[in-house]
Amino acid sequence: MRIVVLAGGIGGARFLRGLKSAAPDADITVIGNTGDDIHLFGLKVCPDLDTVMYTLGGGVHEEQGWGRAEETFAVKEELTAYGVGPEWFSLGDRDFATHIIRTQMIAAGYPLSAITEALCARWQPGVRLIPMTDDRVETHVVISASDSGSAAGPDDRGRKAVHLQEYWVRLHASVPAHAVLPVGAEQSKPAPGVLEAIAKADVILFPPSNPVVSVGTILAVPGIREAITAAGVPVIGLSPIVGNAPVRGMADKMLTAVGVEATAAAVAAHYSSALLDGWLVDTVDAAAVGKVEEAGIGCRAVPLMMTDVEAAAQMAREALAFASEVRA
């Protein structure tokens, strides 16, 4: 069975670990979000790709969900001692090595997809991990300049755009987001292998990743959405919203920014029946099933809290079973 998964960071990575456990013989291709990539200290950092790679490769900091296990912070301490920031972005020494190699390979002319493959040669994630695009896409969030903690750069409506990482890590998503801009997405092309994997897929899954800045950004790369609908195979999503709140992260803030209610049903409608065949909501949102079905999307309520690998595996089994049903 060939499975394609559109993944963001922690939620996507944990779901994928469950999927591998639920379908050990499946051929899994992960199309990774790169909209949260950021250049820090002259280095190219790909948080979502690395979270997937480290999680599936056994190197992730388990409790934190991102970054490396047994991490140290000597480089970052030194950068701070030199007065070189940003201070708000934590990078560990082991993690730095990944970014140093990636940056060196970019300078040598390799595309991000080839670099990701080279890094995965060490981690052996057990999936094929492909960035959504080799082109530079950077998601920015429009906020009120007065909320930014910095006087610089407001437009004439008093708004300014900050990098998604700055919104999330420095501002803790604590101020209203007025818009989400996947800068560069319109001009980007899917990375080699992305459209081919979608065309050959038996099932396509949207894990409980952020529907706006993770899965939504992947879908903003021209050609990917079209390839998914053209594939003619079941597309099953899992709600990242449980009981009207995101399981983790800032999906609620991002949904509000794009005018979508932070409910499991509204997220399904946002993806739309043109894209989704089935939608899994948590059992606490069982009342939403009828509403999702009214929107023309199959729906089922199952437990969606990834408390451990087995819980994630059970979610993956439910998604695959739902796909079989949809297909039948």
Add this chain to the structure above:
Amino acid sequence: MRIVVLAGGIGGARFLRGLKSAAPDADITVIGNTGDDIHLFGLKVCPDLDTVMYTLGGGVHEEQGWGRAEETFAVKEELTAYGVGPEWFSLGDRDFATHIIRTQMIAAGYPLSAITEALCARWQPGVRLIPMTDDRVETHVVISASDSGSAAGPDDRGRKAVHLQEYWVRLHASVPAHAVLPVGAEQSKPAPGVLEAIAKADVILFPPSNPVVSVGTILAVPGIREAITAAGVPVIGLSPIVGNAPVRGMADKMLTAVGVEATAAAVAAHYSSALLDGWLVDTVDAAAVGKVEEAGIGCRAVPLMMTDVEAAAQMAREALAFASEVRA
């Protein structure tokens, strides 16, 4: 008193620490060798500049003489785990931060001299440290290909050039050097401030650094040698060779490569009376004093082992006293 010092790495840095102690009120400009700079992991590494900066700034690994005190090696271990080399070059986590900042600033368009000044703003070395040039100069050593431990790249005489760092760190200077090539030196220009500092100097010192690949490389930057002779002030050197062997490093190997005997007297003659007014040899080489004087260079035998800061300070005092005498 304005003192200009042409410095390599460890020997230069330790002498400078002594000089600062001996002449705390002096205005000291250090012209640093950059011929041993190397690009590693996509980062610009300047070993000699950093050794001076860390030593005078109190951050050096004392016993080792280079690199940072209380250093850790997580980044390097990770790079090795990824299979990314070279393995033979040790870089600590704290040291990596310096190279990351330098590389980021180079990418942003800053010249090495401005970057060095920015890094020194943290270290406060108590001297003005200027790289000999902002241009890229890389010293290569010509060896027999059969000695290189690698089949790649011999010319039709069976020789190949390796980076100075590779010769020293990987090959431990254990194979014959046939020639020393300061690649790029001929096309380089002195960094801003270098010629001005020399022109304003009251005394110019050559510390016991490697006369070929440290001081010699600095002198290979067009304009520097001429500025020194034009300055018309005492130029005093300290022999890095004591008892026919280098105090440390590979001065003997490099001298042989350029056809100069590894003796205190031969090094003085190599610099020549056109450049040097005075030459300090170690007391064990007292017999060489006459020979140096015959070459038209003033000479005196004093202890030249930098066993501690006070010993280095005493050497600096001898050099400054000798300069006063020469001037008189």
